Amino acid sequence: MNFSSALGPAPPPSPGYDQDFLLWLEDTAAKLKARDFEHLDLEALIEEVGSLGRSQRRELSSRLTRLLEHLLKRLYVTSPQDDRGWEQTIRHQRLELRLLLEDSPSLKGLWVDRLGKAWTEALALVRQDYPDTPFPDEWPFEADLEAMLDRPFWQTPP
Template identity: 50%
Template sequence: MPKTPLQTPLHQLYDEDFVRWVEATVACLKTRDVDQLDWEGLIEEIEDLGKSARRELESRLSVLLVHLLKRCYVNSPNDYRGWQLTIVEQRNALKRLLKQSPSLKGYFQNVLDEVYQDASAEASTAYPTSEFPNAYPYNRDLQALLTEEPWR
């Protein structure tokens, strides 16, 4: 079957209408039309997929650590239940993310201390009269972080 040229080149669509670019790129991939592919845009988007997964891990880890810190170091029993629900929610989301992308487990270890520092700063700002540890206070094992209740 002869290939028909696109009305608008893919590299131009990338900047003008991203959804159309995605649809046209998928059509090219399905028909194996490599001549019309916007290789630079495709490479950039695939790279961004990995970055997006790493950003999600960092974001969920940060929320988890902030709530662990609040639960363990802020004396506010009326808030414990809400903090614990957020801890469960973030742990479940992290488990799903790590199941989909097991290679993120290594990335977790690489960013743990940096994310902890940000989480600690956030908790300190929210609760300036509470004292939070300067260094990461929990078990560094990923499975432990996803299951243990250090406030018990």
């Protein structure tokens, strides 16, 4: 007697991490829920969990850079027709930063370090786009989390 046929059809092989990421995630979640630890692809799971933290830190830096870039444009570039668009981008980045920090409050501890790097990147970008505009070498306002996420700096010049 063929035992494999007596047990029914064999389950389909687990999707490979590199073959179909979404399917691998769903399969891994199902195995974790079922406590089927024996069949987990532990190496891929460890790699993916580690990358989640890197991804959030990268998102914090990216959003801060974009926020500072548009704050600089709104504050120093004379282009009234663009002010509304820059303010919309500022509001959007602030909202996304709030949501990110709400989901991962530990990112607040990286604020000062990431803000300094984001400032350098944002300043380089706007100086390249607007070479005739005099931008400050240092951020002239308070740089604490609350101010950066709430204050309309362009309404009260430095």
